[in-house]
Amino acid sequence: MTESAIKVRDLCFSWPKGESVFKSCSLDVPKGQFWMLLGTNGSGKSTLLRLLAGLLTPSSGEVQISQPVGFVFQNPDHQLVMPTVGADVAFGLVAENLPQRQVRQRVEEALAAVNLWSLQRRPIYALSGGQKQRVAIAGAIARRCEVLLLDEPTALLDPDSQLDLVKQVQRLVKSQGITALWVTHRLDELNYCDGAFLLEKGQLVDRGDPDRLKQRLMQVEGISS
Numbered sequence: 167m168t169e170s171a172i173k174v175r176d177l178c179f180s181w182p183k184g185e186s187v188f189k190s191c192s193l194d195v196p197k198g199q200f201w202m203l204l205g206t207n208g209s210g211k212s213t214l215l216r217l218l219a220g221l222l223t224p225s226s227g228e229v230q231i232s233q234p235v236g237f238v239f240q241n242p243d244h245q246l247v248m249p250t251v252g253a254d255v256a257f258g259l260v261a262e263n264l265p266q267r268q269v270r271q272r273v274e275e276a277l278a279a280v281n282l283w284s285l286q287r288r289p290i291y292a293l294s295g296g297q298k299q300r301v302a303i304a305g306a307i308a309r310r311c312e313v314l315l316l317d318e319p320t321a322l323l324d325p326d327s328q329l330d331l332v333k334q335v336q337r338l339v340k341s342q343g344i345t346a347l348w349v350t351h352r353l354d355e356l357n358y359c360d361g362a363f364l365l366e367k368g369q370l371v372d373r374g375d376p377d378r379l380k381q382r383l384m385q386v387e388g389i390s391s
């Protein structure tokens with residue numbers, strides 16, 4: 167049987183004022199695969215990612231996720247904190263207290279993995295939106311993250327950069343054995359993943375083959391292929 171990097175069982179979650187988001191949600195993401203999470207506005211996609219990352223605590227149920235976990239937000243300006251590319255990736259390693267030489271090596275490897283090695287000294291403000299998202303991903307790779315959670319990482323990117331980023335993550339999953347869960351509204355991004363979940367009002371109503379889910383959503387939205 168395939169090993170799961172993310173395993174959720176009977177997850178329940180309500181906001182403090184009592185608004186229930188998940189009543190009994192269960193899912194598995196196989197290790198080393200790239201899965202996407204789709205659903206209408208307010209269906210609970212971001213809340214689920216935050217529960218998986220441990221940023222929110224379930225009311226009940228179980229979340230098992232391979233550690234360490236990296237999180238990529240919709241807006242990279244909310245997570246890049248240092249003045250230059252190399253310094254930002256290195257900043258994520260501070261807690262590990264590694265020797266300087268090892269930090270440098272990990273930063274260089276991670277930036278090479280996202281094709282940004284030559285921009286190590288570039289100020290963050292001088293990067294495009296897509297390059298900033300790749301710096302955020304490099305931060306997770308430098309920390310040797312087993313799982314990458316990406317919350318609409320292409321929402322603020324132009325169409326070419328959107329597809330570049332999704333292809334980049336597909337390559338990383340294959341080359342580094344990372345498991346990725348990517349939230350999106352864009353059906354063309356489904357062409358790059360191994361599987362997808364469809365969330366409706368906190369319930370997983372479909373899961374599996376991305377092409378089938380794409381067809382289903384195109385019918386709902388009245389788009390012809």
Ligand SMILES: Nc1ncnc2c1ncn2[C@@H]1O[C@H](COP(=O)(O)OP(=O)(O)OP(=O)(O)O)[C@@H](O)[C@H]1O
Pocket residue numbers: 181185187205206207208209210211212213214
């Ligand atoms: N901080 C919060 N406090 C209370 N309710 C919240 C909070 N954040 C989100 N919600 C509510 O939780 C539900 C799920 O929201 P969530 O942001 O997870 O949906 P989503 O599927 O990611 O939506 P979108 O596609 O619009 O980003 C919604 O009803 C939303 O109004």
